[in-house]
Every structure is written in structure tokens, then in C-alpha cells.
Amino acid sequence: QLVESGGGLVKPGGSLTLSCAGSGFTFSDAWMSWVRQAPGKGLDWVGRIKSKADGGTTDYGTPVKGRFTISRDDSKNMLFLQMNSLTTEDTAVYYCNTDPVWGQGTLVTVSS
């Protein structure tokens, strides 16, 4: 399973880091992704990090490129999403996933 944490209220221009704890599968072998969903809207792919065996590289969706950073700590089965320069457009439920497993999501609200 996957369990996200770290969501909350942050002011525009601020930063926040989300965490995702994995269990029940070989975390180090998994390509891990973040997907978000703004209130009442569709799914938006945030980005992913490949397994270290596959290079450990990251890719990002266009709206977050240059502002968000995905990292992982395989020793702790943890995935992270560092979010900087947040705007109200980043308000969403953020899910971590490695298909077919999804977390329950954590809500990030960007508001003054």
C-alpha cells in the first residue's frame, strides 16, 4: 500500500514537501509517480521517478517543471515531492502511485 502525508494549507509563493510511504511491494524496483486532482477537476500527472536500476531519473508535467522535485529514499521505502513557488492553481489532492497501487491522497490548499 501507499500512504501520503504532508498536505496542508500554504500561502502563494510558499513551499511544501509531501511524503509517500510504501509497503507490501519491492519499493526499490518501482517507478513511482505523483498525480494530482484539483477540486472538481480531472487527473493531472505531476511526474515520476524511475527505479535506481533504471537510472533513477525524473520526469515532470509541464505545469510543475522547474518548481517541483521528486526524490526517493529506497532505504526507507519513501517517495517525496518538494513543491516550490506554489500558486492557487496547485491546490489539489495529491496521490502517489505505482500501478496498480494508489495512495489515498493528501490535500494541498494554496491560499492567502
Added chain:
Amino acid sequence: DIQMTQSPSTLSASVGDRVTITCRASQNINSWLAWYQQKPGRAPKLLMYKASSLESGVPSRFSGSGSGTEFTLTISSLQPDDFATYYCQQYNSSPLTFGQGTRLEIK
């Protein structure tokens, strides 16, 4: 970025109906397409991958087809549990992109 366009945006149907949702890609994505089902307040659930492969545990009334730029998800006989929103996603190239979703509602 590859644009994914689903149609229709909303579909009204009855239990027992056969329904089809279409997903079109703005460029060739081969068969690198997944379908997800999402219910309100819940995380998405993977239904299909590689366009036509059924995820383990998903009922066989779900099927997928297509390759290149045009894809379909078909539910052969709608059940009450199937009323939800459906999304396609291409994973042929980064950034991965989703369709805007198709809401399947009870007629």
C-alpha cells in the same frame, strides 16, 4: 505534450447497457494506453493497460481496444458499480497525460 481527448464527456446509460468510451491521442502512442475508473472521493483504479490488457481482478465485462491514436473502452453490460468517471492516460512518452474524463451516469 501529447493531448488526450475523450468522448463523450458525459454518458447516460442504464444497467445492462453496452457502452463505449473513446480516447484519441494527438500523436501515435502505439499501445501505451491505460484506462482508470474513479469514484467520488476515491483514488483512481487501474482497469486496463497496454490498451487491451485487463488488470488482475477487473471484471471481464471491461475490454479495451485500439492502437496508434484511437482507443476505446467498452463495458459489455453495465452494472450498478460501474457508474463512475473514466480516464485514459498515455504513457508512450513523457510527460504522461490524461484525458479529461468521461462521467458515466445512470439514465
